[in-house]
Amino acid sequence: MAFGSRAAGSGKHRGSSRLSRKTAGYAGIAALATTGVVGTLAAPAFAADSHGGPSPEDTGALNAVVVADGLQDDIEVQAATQQTAAESVAAQAQAEADAKVRAQEAKRIAEAKEKAEREAAEKAAQEEARKRANTFVAPVDGSYVSTQYGAGGGMWSSGSHTGIDFHADEGTSVHAVGAGTVVEAGWGGAYGNNVVIRHNDGSYTQYGHLMSLSVSVGETVTAGQQIGLSGSTGNSSGPHLHFEARTGATYGTDINPLAYLRQHGVGI
Template sequence: MASNRPAPRAVYVPNDDDFGSYDEEPFEEWNPTEESIRPVRGRHRVHKKSGGGLARSSTVLGVGVIAAVGAGGIATAQGGKPPVSISMPDLGTVTDSLPEAKSLPGVGSLISDDDTSDTTTAAAASAPLTAAGVSTADAEQGTTDAGEALRARIMQQAENQQDQADAAVQTAAEDAAVKKAADEAAAQQKAAEKEAEAKAAAKKKKEEEARKAKAEAERLAKLAKSYAIPTSSYTLTSHFGDAGSMWSSGHHTGLDFAAPTGTPLKAVHTGTVKEAGWAGAYGYRTVLELEDGTEIWYCHQSSLNVSAGQKVTTGEVIGRVGATGNVTGPHLHLEVHTPDGTGIDPLGWLQGKGLNP
C-alpha cells in the first residue's frame, strides 16, 4: 500500500557556542505541499468532482455497503440462513456533518480533475460490486456476477422443482399402472378361482347324480328281483291315455300286451287275490292286491288259475292270455290302481319297480 513521504525534520544550525550556548531560531510549522508529497496512485486515489470529493467518497462507501448487503442476501439464499436486519444511517446527514475535503491538510492535492481518473472511476463502477456467493461452478459457467449467479441459481432451483414435479407425475403414473395391473391380475385370479369352483361344483354334482343313479339302479335291481313282468312273448300295442272311440271313457285306461291265446300270466309281486271272475267288458278278470294296497288288474283272460282270497308270490301263474270281453284280438289288458282307486300308467309303475317291459 502506498504511503506519504515522511516530512523533513528541522535542521539544527550550531553557532559559535555550540558546546555551551547557541542561538535559537524559531521553528516554522510544516505544511505539506504538492511538491513535498508523492502523489498517491492505485485504487486508493481520490478524485475530485463537482460537489466535493468527500461527498463522492461517501457515495462510494454507501455503494460498498449496499453491495455487501446484497452479497449477504446471496449468501442467505445459497446457505439457507435467515437474513440479518441491517440499519443504515442517513448518508445525507453524515455527509453534511463532514468538512470539505479541500480543507483537510494534505488532501486537496490528492484530488485531481484529470480525464484518466474519470476513466478509471467509470471502469470501477462498471465492474461487479462483489464476488460474494460466487462458487467455482459459477466461475466455470461464466456467471461471476453476483446478480447473474443468483438468477442462475434461481433458474436451477426452478428446473430442479420442475424435474421433481415431472418425476412425481411419472411415479404416480407408474404406481397407477402397477395398481391397474395388480387389480387386473386379482380380477383374473378371482375369475379363475370362480371358474374352478364352478367346475368343482359341477363335477361334484355330476358325481352325486352318478352316485344317486347307481344307488337307484342297485335299489331297482334288488327290487326287480321281487317283481316280474306279467307275461312273455308279447308286443305293447296300446298305452295308458291313448284316445279312441273303442273305449267307453274315450281314452285307454291301461297297457295292452298282445300275445297268443293261452300265454301264461304271472303275478307281478307277492299279494292276495281280491277278485277272480267275469267282469263284463273286461272279460275274465283277476284283481291282485299287493301288500301296500295297490291293485293290479288282469283282463280278457281265456282262463283263471286262482280264486279270491288266495295268496300268490312273484312270478306265480294266475291265468292265461285270451280275447274275452270287449276286444279285437287276444291280449292282456293290464291296469294299476293306487290304494285310493286312482288309475295310473302301468308302464311307469313297472319301470319304477326296476322292470322295463
C-alpha cells in the first residue's frame, strides 16, 4: 500500500497509452485531410517516441495519410471525368439542337421555293390561258378573201354580202377564230351546215356552207380548234367558207368581219 501511495504521489507523468496515441494520430490524419496539409508536416508529431524511431502506430498513421491523399486524387479524377462527360453530353445535345434548327430552316427554304415555283407556274398557266382566250386566228390557214363584205348581188337576200368568203377547197379544215362556246351547230338554211360561236368578249362568229361539223352546241372551243370541213352546202355556188362576225347570235347583227379579225390581231 505504501508503495502504491508513493508511486501515486511521486509526481511522475505516465506516458500516454497506445490507444490514446493512435486516437490522436487518427485525429491528426483527419485534420490534415480536411486542411489539405502535406502529410510530411505531421511527421514531427510522431517523432517523440521513447526509442527515437517510428512506432508501428506512427507508421500506420503515415500510410493512412497517403491513402487519404490517394482517395482525394481519385475523387478529383472522377469529378473531372464526370465534368468531361457532362460537357460531352451538353455538346452533343447542342449539336443535335443546331442540326434540328438547320433542318427546319432547310425545310422552310425548300417549301418557300416550292411555293414560289408553284405560284410562278400557276401564274404562267393563267397568263397562257388569258392569251389563248384573247388570241384570234384566221378561220382557214393560208387562204385569202375571195368575196368582200358588203358586196352587192342577187345571190343574197339582203341585197349585199353579210360576211366574207374565204377560198377553200372542199374538205379544208375550218378553225374557230377565237375561244368561246358553240351556240349553233347544224343546218342553217341558206348557210347550209353552219356553226355559230359566242366568244369571250361577247362577240359572235359564223361559219357557213360546211361539208361536215366537228363540234356540237354547248361545246367550249379554243382559238385554232377545228370545227368542221369546208364545202358547198346551202345557197352556194361552189366550195368555200362563208365567215361572218356579229354582235348577236342571229342574222342581221353582222359587222365587217375583216375589220373584226384585224382588231383581234389577225393579219389578213
